[in-house]
Amino acid sequence: MPSEDSLRQKLKKRAKHVVSIPRNSLRIKKDEISFERNGVFGRGHETEGKLKKRVNFKGKHLSEEIEERGQLRILDSSGKKKGVYAKEGRHKNGKLEKGVATSKKRTLFEKGEKKVKNGPVEGNTGHRTMWVPGKLRNVGSNVKRSTHTMKERKQNVVLATAKPKVDLRNGLVKRSREKKSELGKRKSNEFVSPSSFVNKKARDKMGLDHDDAETLDERPKKKKNVIKLDPHDISNKRLDDGIGVNGGEEEKEKEESEKEPKMSKNAQFRAIQPSPSILSFVEKNLLGRRRTIDLRRAGYNIDLSAPLDNIPFSSNSEREKIEENVFRNKLEFFAAAKVSSSFPPPSLPEIAFAGRSNVGKSSLLNALTRQWGVVRTSEKPGLTQTINFFKMGTKLCLVDLPGYGFAYAKEEVKDSWEELVKEYVSTRAGLKRVCLLIDTKWGMKPRDHELIELMERSKTKYQIVLTKTDVVFPIDVARRAMQIEESLLQNKSVVKPLMMVSSKSGAGIRSMRTVLANITRFAKRL
Ligand SMILES: Nc1nc2c(ncn2[C@@H]2O[C@H](COP(=O)(O)OP(=O)(O)OP(=O)(O)O)[C@@H](O)[C@H]2O)c(=O)[nH]1
Numbered sequence: 001m002p003s004e005d006s007l008r009q010k011l012k013k014r015a016k017h018v019v020s021i022p023r024n025s026l027r028i029k030k031d032e033i034s035f036e037r038n039g040v041f042g043r044g045h046e047t048e049g050k051l052k053k054r055v056n057f058k059g060k061h062l063s064e065e066i067e068e069r070g071q072l073r074i075l076d077s078s079g080k081k082k083g084v085y086a087k088e089g090r091h092k093n094g095k096l097e098k099g100v101a102t103s104k105k106r107t108l109f110e111k112g113e114k115k116v117k118n119g120p121v122e123g124n125t126g127h128r129t130m131w132v133p134g135k136l137r138n139v140g141s142n143v144k145r146s147t148h149t150m151k152e153r154k155q156n157v158v159l160a161t162a163k164p165k166v167d168l169r170n171g172l173v174k175r176s177r178e179k180k181s182e183l184g185k186r187k188s189n190e191f192v193s194p195s196s197f198v199n200k201k202a203r204d205k206m207g208l209d210h211d212d213a214e215t216l217d218e219r220p221k222k223k224k225n226v227i228k229l230d231p232h233d234i235s236n237k238r239l240d241d242g243i244g245v246n247g248g249e250e251e252k253e254k255e256e257s258e259k260e261p262k263m264s265k266n267a268q269f270r271a272i273q274p275s276p277s278i279l280s281f282v283e284k285n286l287l288g289r290r291r292t293i294d295l296r297r298a299g300y301n302i303d304l305s306a307p308l309d310n311i312p313f314s315s316n317s318e319r320e321k322i323e324e325n326v327f328r329n330k331l332e333f334f335a336a337a338k339v340s341s342s343f344p345p346p347s348l349p350e351i352a353f354a355g356r357s358n359v360g361k362s363s364l365l366n367a368l369t370r371q372w373g374v375v376r377t378s379e380k381p382g383l384t385q386t387i388n389f390f391k392m393g394t395k396l397c398l399v400d401l402p403g404y405g406f407a408y409a410k411e412e413v414k415d416s417w418e419e420l421v422k423e424y425v426s427t428r429a430g431l432k433r434v435c436l437l438i439d440t441k442w443g444m445k446p447r448d449h450e451l452i453e454l455m456e457r458s459k460t461k462y463q464i465v466l467t468k469t470d471v472v473f474p475i476d477v478a479r480r481a482m483q484i485e486e487s488l489l490q491n492k493s494v495v496k497p498l499m500m501v502s503s504k505s506g507a508g509i510r511s512m513r514t515v516l517a518n519i520t521r522f523a524k525r526l
């Protein structure tokens, strides 16, 4: 059987050349480490590397292709290859070590440390890693990442001209030192960078850390030049500022007068405060608008047609006194004059009643004498067109003057009346008193002032009488009296006190009678 033996030997020799290890893949151990074509090296999740192992038909390593993080490295079967794998714990002497697993983090740390020793960092570490002196920090949160990004932006802005040094071991430390020194230089050189416009709020919004904020706040704040002026010091004022000795006060008065709006006449009248004496007189004589019942309770006879004996509050002695002295005499009309030449000769003391048309002159004569029908009255202004003379016995002459101002008459006629009145009050001998009647509601008018001026010049005694007091409120009667008295304070021919009457209600009539009787009593007979 030599032929059989020789054949078996030949077959054995050939079998030695048959591949004992699969050519395309080698599985070392299930679940531990596997080599696959384009497969994952190690435990799939622990590494990203890809290994291709090439062996010859005898099972020896020809080369290893390791694809790590997108880089392909070809490692031969030399000692270098062994060293690398030994450090990674995957190969010892070119063989894979059973049960040894490595983590990606550790791998990266070791790689990073090695690369720091040898030079600048290579590869794409991305934003997930940043270098801190002496160690590697894994920065995972987006907030810190953005902070780091803003820091870098800030540095780029501030140190726009500075070239960062490449020493990564203390790289960032040097950068921050350089930044501070650059800021100091900027203070001295007054270098203005765009960062000077970043305020604190903006910095907070951007998320700058405290150190950076402090660094920026270290810049000196500009002092505002505030000049404090003494308001009482006028040394720095110019002359044409209008400041004199009393300049300030005058200006103040002007400003105050300009500020205060001009009050209307009505408002000015409402602002008048009557004196207590006037107010008490108004109340005592029931002047002003009153209820009829109040007047009757007070004893007033509102029917002006009543006889003189019916004067309220008059005792028999008083009535006799009045009748004896003046008003008990019969009232008689004895003369009318349109011109001065028609005036009757002055034989008796005269009391004249002057005033605007329709003010109530004729009505007042009737109220005083209670002799109705002797003096004519009318609602129509301008009824009395001549100077009418009335006798009260042999003691007194009452004169009814034509009114001035508005009247239903021609202008020439009215002018002639006015001139006649002016001539009478200024030249009439025996004229003891002019009763100037003023409507309480309307007050004094320019024609009234004209007549007053005339009487002042001629030194004719006149007394103001407010009429129709029953149409206004008592307070307004008092205000009008106060207003007129104040306006005539400087006048010398005016006789006080001012009288207030109502021919309709009889208020104030008795007081006026007393005044007129006294005039008659003390008047010298001509
Ligand atoms: N409410 C009221 N009306 C009066 C008062 N006195 C007069 N009157 C009225 O006023 C109007 C005019 O009265 P007169 O006495 O004619 O007036 P006058 O001043 O003589 O007028 P002339 O003769 O035109 O100048 C009349 O209608 C009177 O009734 C009064 O005290 N109260």
Ligand SMILES: [Mg+2]
Pocket (backbone or CB within 6 Å): 361, 362, 363, 376, 377, 378, 383, 384
């Ligand atoms: Mg009249």
